[in-house]
Amino acid sequence: MTWARETPLQTSSAETIAAYSAKGWWSDRTITDAFAEAVADAGERIALVDAPNRPDFAYGAPRRLTFAQAADEVRRLATVLTDLGVKPDDRVLVQLPNIAELMLCYFAIARLGAVISPVPMQYGRHELTHITGLLRPVLFIAVGQFKGEKIAAKHHADFPAVKMAAFGPESDGIAALDALIANAKPATTKPTLSGNDIFTICWTSGTTGRPKGVPRSHNHWFNQAVGMEDGVALKKHDVMLNPFPFVNMAAISGFLYLWLTFRCTLVLHHPFELPVMLKQLQEERVAYTVMPPAALNMLLQKKEMLAALDLSALHTICSGGAPLSPWMVKGYKDLLNIDVVNTFGSNEGVALVSSGREVPDAEDRALYFPRFGVEGVPWSNRVSARIKTKLVDPATGEVVTERGRQGELLIKGPNVFDGYLDSPEDNAQVFDSEGYFRSGDLLEIAGDSEPPRFYRFVGRCKDIIIRGGMNISPEELDGLLITHPSLAEVATFGVPDEVMGERVCVAVVPKPGAAITLDEIKAHLKQAGVAIFKWPEKMIEVPALPRNALGKILRAELKQRV
Numbered sequence: 001m002t003w004a005r006e007t008p009l010q011t012s013s014a015e016t017i018a019a020y021s022a023k024g025w026w027s028d029r030t031i032t033d034a035f036a037e038a039v040a041d042a043g044e045r046i047a048l049v050d051a052p053n054r055p056d057f058a059y060g061a062p063r064r065l066t067f068a069q070a071a072d073e074v075r076r077l078a079t080v081l082t083d084l085g086v087k088p089d090d091r092v093l094v095q096l097p098n099i100a101e102l103m104l105c106y107f108a109i110a111r112l113g114a115v116i117s118p119v120p121m122q123y124g125r126h127e128l129t130h131i132t133g134l135l136r137p138v139l140f141i142a143v144g145q146f147k148g149e150k151i152a153a154k155h156h157a158d159f160p161a162v163k164m165a166a167f168g169p170e171s172d173g174i175a176a177l178d179a180l181i182a183n184a185k186p187a188t189t190k191p192t193l194s195g196n197d198i199f200t201i202c203w204t205s206g207t208t209g210r211p212k213g214v215p216r217s218h219n220h221w222f223n224q225a226v227g228m229e230d231g232v233a234l235k236k237h238d239v240m241l242n243p244f245p246f247v248n249m250a251a252i253s254g255f256l257y258l259w260l261t262f263r264c265t266l267v268l269h270h271p272f273e274l275p276v277m278l279k280q281l282q283e284e285r286v287a288y289t290v291m292p293p294a295a296l297n298m299l300l301q302k303k304e305m306l307a308a309l310d311l312s313a314l315h316t317i318c319s320g321g322a323p324l325s326p327w328m329v330k331g332y333k334d335l336l337n338i339d340v341v342n343t344f345g346s347n348e349g350v351a352l353v354s355s356g357r358e359v360p361d362a363e364d365r366a367l368y369f370p371r372f373g374v375e376g377v378p379w380s381n382r383v384s385a386r387i388k389t390k391l392v393d394p395a396t397g398e399v400v401t402e403r404g405r406q407g408e409l410l411i412k413g414p415n416v417f418d419g420y421l422d423s424p425e426d427n428a429q430v431f432d433s434e435g436y437f438r439s440g441d442l443l444e445i446a447g448d449s450e451p452p453r454f455y456r457f458v459g460r461c462k463d464i465i466i467r468g469g470m471n472i473s474p475e476e477l478d479g480l481l482i483t484h485p486s487l488a489e490v491a492t493f494g495v496p497d498e499v500m501g502e503r504v505c506v507a508v509v510p511k512p513g514a515a516i517t518l519d520e521i522k523a524h525l526k527q528a529g530v531a532i533f534k535w536p537e538k539m540i541e542v543p544a545l546p547r548n549a550l551g552k553i554l555r556a557e558l559k560q561r562v
Contacts, residue, residue, distance in 0.1 A: 009089040009115060009198045011215050011418040017196055025386055025414045026219040030193045031110050034260045035071070042263040043068035045237065048100045049267045049284060053276055057147050059168035063100045067263075070104060075186030077108035077177070083184075084165060084175060086139055088113030088191045091201065093137040093162075095119050095128075095155075097146060098246050098270035101167045101177075105141060106256065110199055113191040117201040117213070118247040120470070121146060121271075125158050125529030126480075130210045131203060132159055134422055141177070144169035158529075195219040201421060202248045204347045210476055213421030214347040223415035224249070224351055225257035227372075227383035231341055231353035232316050234262045238287040239313070243269040243277055244469065249345045254290060254318060264288075272468075274299070278309060285313040292469055293322045294499050296340065300331045311336055318343050321469045322501045323457060326363035333362045344369050344457065348430075349416035350409070350439050351383050352455065359454075368446055368454035373413065377453055387413030390436065391443055394461055403445045406458050410436035440464070463555045465494035467502050472534050474555065477525075481506065484524050486514040489545050492536060493555040495562050506536040507558045509544060538562065 020026040038047075047070050050062035065073070086092060092109050094116055096102040102118070109116040117135055119128070132140075140159065142152040144166040152166035152174050165175035195218040203211040216224075232254075234240075242255040246268075259266045267284045269277050274295060281289065291299075296319055299306065317332065320343040332338040342354035342365050352369040358379055359365040371377045372384035379385075391400035391407025400407035412435050419427040430438050440461045447454035465472040477492040484490075489509035494502035510516055518539040525535050540562060546554040 009215075010194070010196045010217065011198060012196055012217065012219075013418075016418075020219070020414045023386075023414075025223055026195055028193070028195045029222070030195055030197070030218040031199055031221070031256075031260075032107065032190070032193060034257070035074075035107050038260045038263050039067045039071045042237070043071075045263060046265045047259075048103055049265060050100055051098070051267075051269050051276065051280065053273070054099060057270060058097050058099050058143055059145055065100055070100075070107075072186060073181060074104050074107045074111065075188075076181045076184040077104055078111045078187035078190075079184040080175075080177060080180040081108055081112060081114075081139070082187065083180075084139055084163065086112055086114050089197075090114045090138040091117055091135050093117050093119065093128075093132065093135060093140045095121060095123065095140075095142045095151070096167065097121050097143060098242065098268040099143075099167075100268065102246055103256075103266070103268075110193075111187070111190050113193055113197065115198050115201055115215075117203070119203055120245050120247050120531075121151075122470070122531040122533045123211075124531050127211055127529075127531055128155065128159070129529070131213075132162060134213055135201065137162060139163050139165060141165050141167070143167050144171075144174075193218075195222070200252070202252075202347045204248070204471060210473070212423055212426060214417055215419075215421055216347075216349075216417050220349065220415055220417060221253065221257065223383070223386060223413070224253045224345075224349060225261070226386070227345075227351040227353045227381060227415075228253050228258055228343075229261060230381040230383065231343070231355040231358070232258065232288060232318065233339070233355075233357070234258060234264065234288055234316075236262050237264065238262060239265045239267060239284055241267040241269055241277070241280055241284065241286040241289040243272050244290060245270075249347045250290065250320075250343075250469070253345065254343070258288075281314060282310050287313050288316045288318075289314065290318040292501060293319050293324050293328070294497070294501055296332070297325055297328050298498065300328055300335070306335070311338070314338055316341060320344055321466055324366035326366040329366040330362040340365070342366060342369065344441075346439060347417075348437055348439070349413070350411055350437075350441070351387060351413075351415055353381060353383070355381075357381075364454075368456055369443075371445070371453055371455050373411065374451075376451055383413075383415065387411055387415065388436070389455075391445065391455075392432075392438075394442075400445065403447075403452055406442045406444050408461055409439040409441045409443045409455070411439060412436045463493060465492070465502050465504055467494070467497075467504060467533060468500045470533055472504060477504070477506070477530075477534060477536075480525060480528055480530060481508075481521065484516065484521070486510055486516040486520070488512075491545050491553045491555060491558060493558050495538065495559055503538065504534065504536045505538040505540065505558075505562055507540050507542050507545060509542060 373389035
């Protein structure tokens with residue numbers, strides 16, 4: 001049985017839909033269809049595997065579900081969500097760690113034609129207040145307990161106007177999802193869905209201020225996944241392990257879609273703990289995973305540890321978020337015959353993949369990305385023919401065509417989102433007159449061939465801090481910290497770190513006669529409900545902040561001082 005929808009939540013214009021549909025890139029296929037196809041083809045295969053330490057950070061014993069078992073639970077959860085008032089096009093906020101239930105939420109919410117909006121476990125009252133105001137969710141799904149903290153009860157107290165449901169230990173006034181699912185009948189109805197419907201609203205710090213919502217349709221996601229399908233040499237029924245939060249581009253395009261396409265076993269990991277991850281890689285015979293550059297560097301330097309591991313099943317590791325070291329990419333190939341794939345993506349739709357197929361030389365792969373989407377520079381990866389990219393001088397707006405000159409990467413295509421949620425001012429700035437998205441990343445044209453075939457990442461146009469793969473806006477922290485009564489001026493910035501990529505540092509100018517400590521800085525942010533990963537880990541005191549002639553803070557100079 002199906003029912004009609006009056007106003008499907010879609011962001012793409014009729015002209016855009018018609019153009020990409022005519023090329024065969026967009027259709028009415030949805031993630032619900034992809035899941036059903038995987039279940040029909042591999043129903044008895046193990047689909048989801050929880051981390052062995054699940055009880056330590058969440059609740060309950062680790063789960064192992066077949067595709068058929070997952071499908072049954074998805075239908076039951078869909079019934080429960082319907083009973084809780086979720087209708088087509090409603091928005092459901094979800095904050096869960098990497099456990100099987102999070103994956104079930106993706107499919108149950110999509111089955112109803114609703115929109116899932118996943119957020120990191122680190123987000124607290126400060127971030128969630130902003131997000132709930134923009135999102136206006138009809139339901140907030142959380143975990144009852146995370147690392148000993150009663151998460152759902154805390155959110156229920158902070159956001160009493162939002163209906164709350166929880167997996168695991170719950171409190172009064174919160175729907176207990178585990179019990180409800182166990183007693184529910186599997187849903188048999190679903191709305192008529194379109195590939196142009198919004199599937200997710202993920203959140204990004206981007207280059208300014210607070211988190212911004214990034215609505216993406218099923219068609220946006222399918223086209224983004226093409227780049228990963230062609231860039232990662234997966235075989236049917238491979239085993240994959242995802243240690244990244246399942247809330248944004250890296251996990252969704254890098255695992256969710258590949259999992260369904262190749263009928264893989266998806267092994268979940270949370271939080272990032274290298275000893276646990278290494279155990280999973282061996283015991284589950286994982287073929288494909290992703291790791292941050294700093295962790296890959298550290299592991300490769302521990303030759304004795306590597307020699308004691310059985311990683312014979314592992315053939316591909318994706319990495320990104322920071323420049324890769326050529327010696328590291330070459331080292332994994334030479335020592336373990338593992339291809340490190342260099343990825344460059346964003347929630348909005350940046351899609352550059354430097355794989356062994358496109359860039360066979362391991363050291364070049366660490367430094368360069370294929371110039372996907374440039375006329376006259378062909379590649380085997382299908383996404384290269386679907387997108388268009390260019391570099392533009394940030395100061396003059398001139399298109400960069402010569403080697404060695406820096407320019408901001410701009411991109412358009414069937415994988416690129418249509419604009420931030422309810423952010424007309426941001427949207428007016430991030431798209432150029434031809435509809436290209438301004439990525440905020442500085443690249444340059446590189447390579448000796450003619451025409452030149454590569455891009456090289458140079459830096460960021462703005463001062464975003466990337467700590468452990470999470471974007472942190474210095475401007476947001478500056479605005480919060482300047483309200484401290486002891487501070488006259490403040491500037492946050494990132495400093496390099498071998499483990500996390502970057503760590504947050506803050507430069508302070510106390511008011512005359514006042515003093516301040518790093519602990520007081522942290523306490524101030526804690527009082528504001530700011531996520532812990534954003535808190536500064538180092539503080540320096542300066543007589544005045546360095547500024548240019550226009551008054552802009554010179555964060556690079558502060559970084560050099562540290």
